[in-house]
Amino acid sequence: MEIFWYITIAIVLAMFFILDGYDFGAGIIHLFFAKTEKDKEVIAKSAGLFWDSNEVWLVAGGGMLFMAFPTFYASVFSGFYLPLIIVLWLIMLRAIGLEFRSQFKFQMWKDIWDSSFGVSSLLLALFFGIALGNIIRGVNLGGVESGVSLYESQYFFLPLWDSSFSPLCESPGVIDWFTIIIGFISVVTLAMHGANWIILKTNSSINNKLKTVVFRLNIVLSILTVISLYAWQMINPAALNNFTEQPLFILFPLLYFTGVIGLYFVKKIKNDLYPFLLSSLLVLGGITSSLASLFPVILPSTNDINGALTIYNTTTNSYGLSVALNWGIVGLILVVVYFIIQKRMMSGKIDNMDYGH
Amino acid sequence: MEDMILYDRLQFAFTITFHYIFPQLTMGLSLIIVYFKGNFLRTQLDKYNVAAKFLMKIFAVNFTMGVITGIPMEFQFGTNWAKFSELTGSIIGQTLAMEGLFSFFLESSFLVLFIFGEKLMGQKLHFLTALLVFLGSWASGYFILATNAWMQHPVGYEILDNGKFVLENFSALFSNPWLLPAFLHNQMASLVTSSFVVASIGAFYILSKSHIEYGKLFLSTGVFFGVISSFLVAFPTGDWNAKNVAKYQPAAFAAMEGIFETEHAGAEIVLIGQPNMVEKKLDNKIAVPNVLSFLTYQDWNKQISGMDNFTEEQLPTNVPGLYYSYHIMVGLGTIFIAVMSLAFFFLWRKKLYYMKPLLWTIMVLAPFAYIANITGWYVAELGRQPYLVYGLLYTSDGISPTVSSGNTLFTLLGFIGLYFLLGILFLILVGKTIYKGPIAQNH
Numbered sequence: 001m002e003i004f005w006y007i008t009i010a011i012v013l014a015m016f017f018i019l020d021g022y023d024f025g026a027g028i029i030h031l032f033f034a035k036t037e038k039d040k041e042v043i044a045k046s047a048g049l050f051w052d053s054n055e056v057w058l059v060a061g062g063g064m065l066f067m068a069f070p071t072f073y074a075s076v077f078s079g080f081y082l083p084l085i086i087v088l089w090l091i092m093l094r095a096i097g098l099e100f101r102s103q104f105k106f107q108m109w110k111d112i113w114d115s116s117f118g119v120s121s122l123l124l125a126l127f128f129g130i131a132l133g134n135i136i137r138g139v140n141l142g143g144v145e146s147g148v149s150l151y152e153s154q155y156f157f158l159p160l161w162d163s164s165f166s167p168l169c170e171s172p173g174v175i176d177w178f179t180i181i182i183g184f185i186s187v188v189t190l191a192m193h194g195a196n197w198i199i200l201k202t203n204s205s206i207n208n209k210l211k212t213v214v215f216r217l218n219i220v221l222s223i224l225t226v227i228s229l230y231a232w233q234m235i236n237p238a239a240l241n242n243f244t245e246q247p248l249f250i251l252f253p254l255l256y257f258t259g260v261i262g263l264y265f266v267k268k269i270k271n272d273l274y275p276f277l278l279s280s281l282l283v284l285g286g287i288t289s290s291l292a293s294l295f296p297v298i299l300p301s302t303n304d305i306n307g308a309l310t311i312y313n314t315t316t317n318s319y320g321l322s323v324a325l326n327w328g329i330v331g332l333i334l335v336v337v338y339f340i341i342q343k344r345m346m347s348g349k350i351d352n353m354d355y356g357h
Numbered sequence: 358m359e360d361m362i363l364y365d366r367l368q369f370a371f372t373i374t375f376h377y378i379f380p381q382l383t384m385g386l387s388l389i390i391v392y393f394k395g396n397f398l399r400t401q402l403d404k405y406n407v408a409a410k411f412l413m414k415i416f417a418v419n420f421t422m423g424v425i426t427g428i429p430m431e432f433q434f435g436t437n438w439a440k441f442s443e444l445t446g447s448i449i450g451q452t453l454a455m456e457g458l459f460s461f462f463l464e465s466s467f468l469v470l471f472i473f474g475e476k477l478m479g480q481k482l483h484f485l486t487a488l489l490v491f492l493g494s495w496a497s498g499y500f501i502l503a504t505n506a507w508m509q510h511p512v513g514y515e516i517l518d519n520g521k522f523v524l525e526n527f528s529a530l531f532s533n534p535w536l537l538p539a540f541l542h543n544q545m546a547s548l549v550t551s552s553f554v555v556a557s558i559g560a561f562y563i564l565s566k567s568h569i570e571y572g573k574l575f576l577s578t579g580v581f582f583g584v585i586s587s588f589l590v591a592f593p594t595g596d597w598n599a600k601n602v603a604k605y606q607p608a609a610f611a612a613m614e615g616i617f618e619t620e621h622a623g624a625e626i627v628l629i630g631q632p633n634m635v636e637k638k639l640d641n642k643i644a645v646p647n648v649l650s651f652l653t654y655q656d657w658n659k660q661i662s663g664m665d666n667f668t669e670e671q672l673p674t675n676v677p678g679l680y681y682s683y684h685i686m687v688g689l690g691t692i693f694i695a696v697m698s699l700a701f702f703f704l705w706r707k708k709l710y711y712m713k714p715l716l717w718t719i720m721v722l723a724p725f726a727y728i729a730n731i732t733g734w735y736v737a738e739l740g741r742q743p744y745l746v747y748g749l750l751y752t753s754d755g756i757s758p759t760v761s762s763g764n765t766l767f768t769l770l771g772f773i774g775l776y777f778l779l780g781i782l783f784l785i786l787v788g789k790t791i792y793k794g795p796i797a798q799n800h
Contacts, residue, residue: 049473052424053465060461062431063454070446077435077442078757084436085429085768089775092425099421100782103789143759155439157759316447317517320524324451331458338466345474 001321002311005068006298008328009061014287016057017128018193018280023047023054024128025194027094027121028187030114033213039204040114041102042351046201047117048098049350053342055091060335067324071154072298072314079139079156080131083174087127094120122187129186133179134158136290137235138300138308140171153306154314167235172302178235181228188221189286192263193279200272203351211267214275218263221282225260236300242293249292256285364765365437365756368772370738372429374731375776379423381730384498384544385551386416387491389582394487398480406480408574409487411795412555413471416490418786420468422779429772437765441745441755447523448514449504452530456500464493498547499540506535509737510605511746522746538601539737542594545586546733549693550726552583556700557723558791560716568794576716577704584701587693595690596652602740603653606747608667609740612676613683614649615639616663623647624661627684632677637664674742682735689729696722 026047034040066073077084097117101110139156142149151157161173195210195217204210232239243249259282266275294300299309307313315321390409397405431453434442442450467489475483507513513529514522524530556579562572603610611617615627617637626648630639650659664672673679696718703709709716741747745755 049469052421053462053469055424055428056457056461056465059428059431060454060457063450063457066431066434066442066446067450067454070450071443073435073446073450074439074443074757077432078437078439078760081436081757081760081764082768084432085771088429088432089771091428092775092779095421095425096779096782099418100786103786151759154443155757155759157761316450316521317523320447320451323524323527324454327455328458331455335458335462338462342466342469345470345477 001318001325002068002315004325005064005315005321005328006296006311008332009064009068010288010291012057012061012064014284016054016061017287018283019054019057020051021125021190021283022193022197022276023051024121024125025190025192025196026198027118027194028125028191029194029198029210029213031118031122033206033210034204036205037110039206040110042202042204043198044098044101044114044117046198046350047121049346051095051098064328068316068321069298069311069314070316072309075141075154075156075309075314076299079158080134080174081157082160083127083131083158087124087131090120090124090127094124125187125190126183129183130175130179132186132287132290133182134174135299136182136232136239136294137167137172137176137178138302140303141299141301141309142303142306143171144303144305145171147305149305154309170303178228178231181224181231185221185224185228185286188217188224189279189282192217192221193276193283196266196272196276196279200276201350203349211275214263214266214279218260218266222260239293242295246292249295252285252288252292254285255281256289259285360762361756361760361765362753364762364769366752368437368765368769369433371769372426372433372772372776373734375780376423376426376430377731377734378727379419379426380494380498381547381550381727382554383416383419383423384494385548385582385586386412386419386554387487387494388548389551389555389578390416391484391487391491392578392582394484398484404570404574407795408571408578410475411571411790413468413487414790415554415787417468417472418783418790420464422783424465426776426779437757437760438745438755439757439759441750444520444750444755445522445746447521448507448530451524451527452500452504452507456497456504460493460497460500462493464490464497467493495544498544502540502543503530503533503536505737506530506533506539508746509539509741510535510601511749516749522749535601535605538594538597542590542598542733545590545594546730548582548586549590550723550730552579552586552697553693553719553723553726555579556583557720560720561791562794563710564713564716564720568796571795573710576709576719580697580700580704580709580719583693583697587690587697591690591694595687600653603661606740607662608664608671609673609679611662611664611667612673612679613736613740614661615642615680615684616649616661618665619660619663621660623650623656623658624653624663625649626652629684632680634676670743673739675739679736679739682732682739686729686732686736689725689732693722693726693729 026043030040030043034043093116097113097120101113101117139158141156142153143151143156159173161175162169162171165176166172167176167178192214195214198204199207199210243253259278262278263275263282269275296310296312297308298311298314301308390412393405393409393412396402397409467486470478471483471486471490474486507530510533512533513524513526515525516522555575559572559574559576559579562568563576602613614624615630615632616624617639623646625644625646627639627642627644630642630644633640647657650661651657653659653661664676700709700715700719703712703715743752744750745752
């Protein structure tokens with residue numbers, strides 16, 4: 001039962017990163033590559049039409065996490081207090097940027113909301129990557145200082161950074177050199193994903209240029225991936241053991257590498273949907289590989305005193321989980337139906353659509 | 358420790374108060390939009406369609422604000438109230454996750470389709486999208502009220518040895534006697550806000566002599582929904598809720614009514630007065646004898662426990678705050694009934710559009726509908742104190758054990774700054790939409 005909810009929540013959160021990921025990515029591309037007003041407008045629109053229905057996946061995933069793994073929810077949300085609240089602020093600033101940029105015609109007004117949209121998107125991509133890095137690296141559960149736990153073993157509190165910026169110190173902060181590498185991977189991945197979305201959904205004048213951008217970013221991503229794997233081995237020699245013990249898990253990194261390899265051919269691919277699907281594989285593969293490497297742990301401990309949080313020691317009673325299964329399945333089917341309806345009605349290029357206004 | 362609880366509570370109170378500005382409009386407004394869209398299908402008169410689409414513009418702005426101020430609410434359960442989440446997540450996680458799955462997806466998917474899909478899908482399907490948006494927003498209210506009802510009157514749970522509340526009976530969460538009255542009261546209150554907003558947009562157009570045709574349509578529709586909802590919010594739904602409070606939270610009931618001393622021969626109803634917590638009495642009191650006993654128990658002489666019957670620990674922590682919230686809500690509610698009834702009478706006599714003072718009154722009252730809604734929630738939440746889960750879990754035992762007060766103050770200040778900006782932008786955007794009027798929206 002725990003495993004069912006774990007997989008469901010992982011899928012919902014992966015959907016969030018695939019869907020909201022493309023609008024974060026569109027923001028990054030918007031920030032660095034959109035030059036003409038027409039391109040800026042259409043790129044903002046390609047994100048602006050969908051961001052709120054995409055963010056619903058985060059809310060739904062959060063709600064299910066709360067229900068199925070309340071101890072994990074409580075521990076992680078309070079432990080990552082500052083970065084999470086900053087993420088909330090960025091989500092707001094990004095949304096205002098998207099919703100307000102086209103409300104008035106002055107250049108100054110558009111410029112400020114464009115940068116709000118672009119910069120927040122970039123920082124969100126970075127922060128979400130850093131968050132993933134923290135989950136992989138683990139935290140100082142129980143707040144152990146010189147062998148003594150300051151809190152109950154499931155709680156912790158992370159400062160934004162430790163002055164050493166090292167993942168190997170006694171109580172690493174949110175930002176250290178390892179999590180920053182994962183953060184960069186996230187930014188690059190989502191930038192590619194966003195570029196593919198723009199190519200798919202718009203006729204912007206930079207579409208051809210974006211294919212080159214995706215190609216080059218893919219080289220950067222390949223290098224970063226190798227560095228991160230090396231760094232990961234360095235801070236945790238047992239990091240990849242799950243993949244040798246559970247051969248099936250190799251499927252997840254395979255998804256990721258299919259994405260990477262496929263995107264080297266981005267300029268040759270004629271159908272604009274395929275690059276987008278390939279970068280979706282990147283996001284999906286990246287997240288699922290990270291989770292699979294930990295399973296059944298969901299938050300490792302960096303000290304020897306308090307054990308890691310797993311799906312078994314953070315969950316609730318089986319009655320709650322099984323009753324939720326009934327409505328959960330109905331709910332998820334409905335969600336898929338809405339999703340298909342929406343995607344069918346809103347298919348095609350954004351700039352060709354006639355919205356009747 | 359005291360600081361931590363204070364800042365955690367202030368941050369939650371501030372962010373939820375700001376957040377609730379938006380859903381209270383969207384829940385009621387979606388019903389009025391369905392009404393307009395339905396009228397269009399029935400009569401084929403274009404003005405109803407224009408009105409529906411114009412109101413959906415305002416709805417969309419509010420919906421966006423509701424989404425971005427709503428995500429922090431869900432997050433704060435974990436960030437600031439970790440212990441509460443850990444102990445009760447098995448139960449309130451159910452209703453909160455259901456809200457995400459059953460209402461947000463519905464609302465957000467079909468809102469986009471309503472706004473952008475009219476030409477693609479034809480009028481009947483377009484009406485259907487409006488209906489689904491309405492259903493989504495009311496479902497959202499329902500699940501939130503179910504969550505809150507459990508905190509007010511916990512049911513269907515079992516407490517384990519480690520102090521955790523786990524779900525024992527799922528359907529009990531929805532047959533909770535607290536839920537239905539609270540939900541209906543809340544939805545009617547939300548309809549009051551929307552009615553006043555729609556009527557006041559109408560009054561604004563008539564008074565400023567622009568878009569007069571739509572001004573009359575909005576005013577008459579707003580008054581029509583307003584007169585119904587302002588009655589229903591008091592009787593039976595408000596009355597029903599008050600009886601629930603008297604039954605399940607008698608200490609909160611005594612505090613909100615301002616009853617310091619138990620009167621054995623029937624309790625008076627306080628109209629005006631200021632709680633004096635030192636001398637334990639109301640200053641400058643105006644009260645009507647025995648009415649409260651009658652309203653609560655239909656018996657003029659029934660005894661009602663005053664605050665003297667409860668220990669300090671049982672009483673709400675902020676008695677004056679609770680008392681004022683309740684009296685502001687009830688006072689405003691009474692004014693709304695009076696104004697809407699008058700307006701409805703003159704609408705029927707076909708004189709309303711020419712009665713400037715009444716139009717001004719309606720226009721000026723719109724913000725007060727928001728105040729009544731929010732103070733209503735304060736009654737519920739302050740009345741529940743000092744507990745998070747009534748009678749079972751103290752507020753002070755629910756906060757995050759590892760987050761320091763300095764960090765919470767930092768984020769509280771950040772929210773205040775950011776919401777100030779959001780508030781200004783929201784007003785600019787809604788103001789602009791109203792100023793441009795319904796026609797410009799439909800070229």
